Amino acid sequence: MGNLYHNKIAQWVVYVAFFAALAIIPNMVGDSFLLNQFATYCVYGMLALSISLCWGFGGILNLGQGIAFGLGAYGMAMTMQMQSQTESNPIPPFMLNNSLDYLPLLWQPFQSTLLGLILAVTVPTLFCAAFGGIMFRARVSGPFFAIMTLAMLSAFYTIILDRQAYTGGVNGLTPPSAFQFAGVEVDPYSPTAYWVVLFFLTGATFLAKLITQSSFGLVTQAIRDDSERVRFLGYSVAGYETVIYTISGLIAAVAGCCWVMLVQYVSPAQMDVGFSLSIVIWAAIGGRHSLLGSILGALIIQGAQSYLGDTFLATWLLILGGFFIVVVRFLPNGLASLLEVALGLLARPDPTSSPAPDGGRPLPAE
Amino acid sequence: MSGLLEIQRLSKSFDTTKVINDFSMEVVEGTVCCLVGPNGAGKTTTMDLITGRIKPTSGKIIFANEDITAKHEHLIARAGIGRKFQVPAVLRDMSVRQNLEVAYSRQTNPFRNLLKFHKPGLTAKLDEVATLAGLTGRLKERAGILSHGETQWLEIGMVLMQEPRLLLMDEPIAGMTESEIEKTARIFKDLRKSATLLVVEHDMGFVREIADVVVVMHMGSLLAQGSIQEIEADLRVRDVYLGEQEVA
Ligand SMILES: Nc1ncnc2c1ncn2[C@@H]1O[C@H](COP(=O)(O)OP(=O)(O)O)[C@@H](O)[C@H]1O
Ligand SMILES: [Mg+2]
16 A cells, blocks of 8 residues: 555645635635635735646756746736726826836736736746746756846846836835726725635646646656756757746745735735745645645745744744745655644554665655 | 767867867667777877867867767767766666666756656656666665666666767776676667667776677877778787786
8 A cells, every 4th residue: 555645636635625624715705805815825825836836847947936826916906007097097106206207018918807917927028938938948957946036036126126117116116996806896905806816726636636647747857866867858948947937936926916815915025036945835734735725835834824923023033934944854745744744654564674874855746 | 770869070189188089980870899908098188079078179079971070969879979978977876676767868958848657658768778787676765875886787777868879988887797787788789779888988898799890099089990800900009008908
């Protein structure tokens, strides 16, 4: 009998149960502010998922996921901002304050909600495809790629901060009313908004799960193991890396749209280096080799931050940092590996046949 | 009969050292060609050049009438050249089955593989190769825990899964037992029916067993070429290479 943790059917059962449990939360939580907060955790879960796919499965450490998230968020905020503008008053107030008396070309497509949404998702996705394509083709990998993502993120941060008339600068964008779609207003504090976000989180997770179990997933796993060897089997390593990095960016862009729908706000803080690093930390603590583990990592840490952060205030970051170090030191594959080990012990009570203690490397058939 | 692989006046320098020096050879389709020579002669470097791992300083490599010189590794592999490395290179964190499965690379397009869960012909091929490689009972093991001989076999199996026209084998029997070597020789001779082999090997007994043609390299150049009898009778070869071999 194998380890239940690696059983594909068992994995799907757990995934379905997990999302079913999340789906009924609005029926149990009456407080709409709390529900809104839970929905934002789901957005963080989506971000952690995207990092798990890219880093855990693709082996590509991405410290700049805030690029796709931020671009998606800005696209959504621009769409929502334009929904509040009328024909007689087509220019957002912050532009007027910056003595811009016409609607810039950049903003014009966002007058259409549909076009705005399409751009909010495709622009970051295409950016990832282009940036990833160039980097991976040049065989930039490992820490060098991570540094490039960081540099790129800082560049975006600076541009957005600097172009105040177009982006709202440090204040960001605060669309005055809730997102409207097909004539319906999506109240960010309603169960509907929560379910919309959960729908995207669930969809993204199942898509990611399918990808990791497909032939594509097998090749990316092989690339993570030994990219040099995989080339000689006929696979374009750069092609696979670009595709998984882009899919990861697409998920982050959708997360960005969801986030703005929930909080009606975006600022350069969403493209801050610290935020992108925390996404990586969620995935690392939850277990980057497990999609669900990473999502849970985000939920647990952000949840703890909301409740304990107020209590501990200044020391919260210290607690989080310490926790991170403990996990990296003793559980290199995150909290998910605790479950893996536990189920492994169940499956093989005979200690002689247990896998060699090799630092908790992922076993085959993840 | 025509040359499936033709190496024409190949040279490669690392900085100032000339490692491959005006080297030419040909591998005829459906034969086993053994490339021999003392350590440091440039055999592995030649394989690196054929498979695109490094680019030649000058010269040409023609495979199946197509110029593959300095093409990307994956394109050369797709053209039909499979390689077993001198230092066995398997995917250590993956299972033996996954190693064989990923090597079954008929479909290499990332988009087409994205939501693909079934590869036609995989099961039959995997059974065949696993049996041949004697790994049927080890399919679920992590490749990293295999013994040296098994790792060699797994990598040979991976090359077979690729179904290449030309198989490059860099020291395939290193670390194998006598009986494993015999089995390898049998299989290589068998493979000749469907593929072409270029084998780098030190063990002259093994070479004698399998080679149709032997090419001797010395200091990056062609020293001699011919049947095993011709090579063993060649005085220059005895001088630089076989002399030390016979003693060993
Ligand atoms: N990347 C490299 N840089 C410098 N010298 C190299 C490099 N690779 C191989 N060489 C040299 O090229 C020569 C041939 O090496 P190699 O092809 O591995 O020999 P063989 O496989 O025939 O034993 C050796 O002298 C080796 O030191
Ligand atoms: Mg060698």
